[in-house]
Amino acid sequence: xxxxxxxxxxxxxxxxxxxxxxxxxxxxxxxxxxxxxxxxxxxxxxxxxxxxxxxxxxxxxxxxxxxxxxxxxxxxxxxxxxxxxxxxxxxxxxxxxxxxxxxxxxxxxxxxxxxxxxxxxxxxxxxxxxxxxxxxxxxxxxxxxxxxxxxxxxxxxxxxxxxxxxxxxxxxxxxxxxxxxxxxxxxxxxxxxxxxxxxxxxxxxxxxxxxxxxxxxxxxxxxxxxxxxxxxxxxxxxxxxxxxxxxxxxxxxxxxxxxxxxxxxxxxxxxxxxxxxxxxxxxxxxxxxxxxxxxxxxxxxxxxxxxxxxx
Amino acid sequence: xxxxxxxxxxxxxxxxxxxxxxxxxxxxxxxxxxxxxxxxxxxxxxxxxxxxxxxxxxxxxxxxxxxxxxxxxxxxxxxxxxxxxxxxxxxxxxxxxxxxxxxxxxxxxxxxxxxxxxxxxxxxxxxxxxxxxxxxxxxxxxxxxxxxxxxxxxxxxxxxxxxxxxxxxxxxxxxxxxxxxxxxxxxxxxxxxxxxxxxxxxxxxxxxxxxxxxxxxxxxxxxxxxxxxxxxxxxxxxxxxxxxxxxxxxxxxxxxxxxxxxxxxxxxxxxxxxxxxxxxxxxxxxxxxxxxxxxxxxxxxxxxxxxx
Numbered sequence: 001x002x003x004x005x006x007x008x009x010x011x012x013x014x015x016x017x018x019x020x021x022x023x024x025x026x027x028x029x030x031x032x033x034x035x036x037x038x039x040x041x042x043x044x045x046x047x048x049x050x051x052x053x054x055x056x057x058x059x060x061x062x063x064x065x066x067x068x069x070x071x072x073x074x075x076x077x078x079x080x081x082x083x084x085x086x087x088x089x090x091x092x093x094x095x096x097x098x099x100x101x102x103x104x105x106x107x108x109x110x111x112x113x114x115x116x117x118x119x120x121x122x123x124x125x126x127x128x129x130x131x132x133x134x135x136x137x138x139x140x141x142x143x144x145x146x147x148x149x150x151x152x153x154x155x156x157x158x159x160x161x162x163x164x165x166x167x168x169x170x171x172x173x174x175x176x177x178x179x180x181x182x183x184x185x186x187x188x189x190x191x192x193x194x195x196x197x198x199x200x201x202x203x204x205x206x207x208x209x210x211x212x213x214x215x216x217x218x219x220x221x222x223x224x225x226x227x228x229x230x231x232x233x234x235x236x237x238x239x240x241x242x243x244x245x246x247x248x249x250x251x252x253x254x255x256x257x258x259x260x261x262x263x264x265x266x267x268x269x270x271x272x273x274x275x276x277x278x279x280x281x282x283x284x285x286x287x288x289x290x291x292x293x294x295x296x297x298x299x300x301x302x303x304x305x306x307x308x309x310x311x
Numbered sequence: 312x313x314x315x316x317x318x319x320x321x322x323x324x325x326x327x328x329x330x331x332x333x334x335x336x337x338x339x340x341x342x343x344x345x346x347x348x349x350x351x352x353x354x355x356x357x358x359x360x361x362x363x364x365x366x367x368x369x370x371x372x373x374x375x376x377x378x379x380x381x382x383x384x385x386x387x388x389x390x391x392x393x394x395x396x397x398x399x400x401x402x403x404x405x406x407x408x409x410x411x412x413x414x415x416x417x418x419x420x421x422x423x424x425x426x427x428x429x430x431x432x433x434x435x436x437x438x439x440x441x442x443x444x445x446x447x448x449x450x451x452x453x454x455x456x457x458x459x460x461x462x463x464x465x466x467x468x469x470x471x472x473x474x475x476x477x478x479x480x481x482x483x484x485x486x487x488x489x490x491x492x493x494x495x496x497x498x499x500x501x502x503x504x505x506x507x508x509x510x511x512x513x514x515x516x517x518x519x520x521x522x523x524x525x526x527x528x529x530x531x532x533x534x535x536x537x538x539x540x541x542x543x544x545x546x547x548x549x550x551x552x553x554x555x556x557x558x559x560x561x562x563x564x565x566x567x568x569x570x571x572x573x574x575x576x577x578x579x580x581x582x583x584x585x586x587x588x589x590x591x592x593x594x595x596x597x598x599x600x601x602x603x604x605x606x607x608x609x610x611x612x613x614x615x616x617x618x619x
Contacts, residue, residue, distance in 0.1 A: 100344035133358035156347030
């Protein structure tokens with residue numbers, strides 16, 4: 001049975017691989033060309049932005065748009081603000097969400113499913129409508145225009161809880177059962193088994209959070225539409241104005257936002273790229289205090305686990 | 312005396328005590344997240360429910376009138392609401408199948424251990440890490456009928472492209488395409504994580520039994536991926552009911568209301584027309600809709616989601 005395939009396999013494999021590469025290249029082109037075009041346009045002088053056929057290599061190239069951007073807006077300050085908020089929110093979420101997710105994934109208690117539905121329900125009301133009550137709450141606390149005012153409401157997330165719960169559900173229960181037999185309490189199991197096993201997923205959750213909170217468009221939109229009024233003007237002053245606010249089209253409306261010229265600074269740096277995969281074996285060794293059995297690397301490899309290198 | 316009684320008649324049976332201790336542990340784990348959510352999210356949510364019975368301009372905070380169910384009555388008779396609801400459903404019906412299928416396809420491609428795969432992963436993830444504002448501006452321009460890249464390419468192959476965002480028939484498809492483009496990376500990384508949690512042995516074992524690739528995909532990948540698919544579906548539905556950023560920047564609901572969606576209507580009412588009560592009412596109707604759909608989804612999940 002294996003005889004005839006031996007000769008054919010390499011060709012078929014090479015053909016398949018080429019096909020995969022072609023598909024991937026096509027996909028990557030669709031993803032990247034718009035970005036490259038944006039970069040190219042950011043280097044053009046205004047009068048060359050709208051030419052037909054489009055210029056892919058700017059002639060002449062200029063940094064004027066960047067200069068104007070940094071002249072007009074305190075970019076450094078805004079970037080630092082975004083960074084502080086994003087990092088704090090992400091760290092906070094990883095703690096609160098993973099704990100809650102563990103309870104939802106692994107613990108039996110009355111009203112669990114109803115409570116989980118309540119968590120999901122918090123995702124279903126548009127942010128734009130709770131922001132007014134939230135703003136009133138923040139002014140009562142005196143947190144308007146402060147970092148904690150931007151950070152704390154973001155630290156608690158049903159999305160993160162849901163994402164991590166799904167990940168925890170795929171972790172085999174055997175590890176925990178053995179740990180329970182060894183007398184471990186839920187907290188030990190959580191910190192020593194679940195978290196190390198789920199690091200790729202928590203890493204992903206962390207990155208997603210960072211993106212969303214650097215963005216913060218909803219707040220920016222509300223800020224913009226309400227800026228005209230005195231009582232809310234102080235709300236997001238320069239001190240806590242996030243970067244995305246500057247990219248909101250309203251600011252450039254006098255120069256027709258449908259034809260953006262100048263750099264949009266579209267891509268935020270990938271702040272967190274955790275490569276935690278190696279920690280899973282370390283974490284498990286830490287539980288047992290030795291290299292082999294019952295949570296050996298071999299056992300890990302042969303079992304279903306959610307650990308995989310994603311990014 | 313009391314001690315004797317409690318000894319002879321334990322307050323809790325051992326099983327009850329175990330479940331009590333379980334509940335306590337669960338509460339301990341839930342406490343930080345639950346308290347925070349109650350304070351910062353559920354509180355404001357309930358407050359916004361209160362607003363649905365008021366006529367209230369947030370710019371004149373002390374000036375409000377209680378109008379009972381007036382907002383709800385107005386909503387039912389408001390043709391703009393039905394149009395926005397229809398457009399939102401149009402968006403969902405176009406967006407979700409596309410993003411789920413494309414996301415799964417990309418995940419399957421990326422799951423091959425090919426050389427240079429991290430470059431491709433990065434490429435597909437680029438739009439996810441970009442701000443919606445930048446992406447939407449970019450695509451507004453790509454879809455520009457005269458100077459845009461899409462119509463330029465169409466012209467190269469001899470097609471006279473539509474006016475996209477300026478054409479009531481093509482504005483929503485353009486927004487859907489933009490959204491799919493931005494979210495493919497997000498969905499495919501979720502699927503990729505799911506794919507990598509499927510043990511290789513299943514594939515090896517079935518390969519020995521002579522299963523074809525399609526059979527393996529159908530009988531191993533799809534069922535074992537179902538927890539991820541479930542998550543993707545729920546989250547995409549919740550998010551796409553609230554589609555807003557791209558609409559707000561690309562069309563502001565136009566042309567002729569062809570892309571007017573529910574959250575866009577909410578924001579206009581709340582912050583442009585000073586009608587916070589009405590905005591809250593639309594939000595809660597939207598909430599009821601999403602909640603019903605999610606409830607149905609989580610009831611149906613027993614039928615198709617397998618947790619190993």
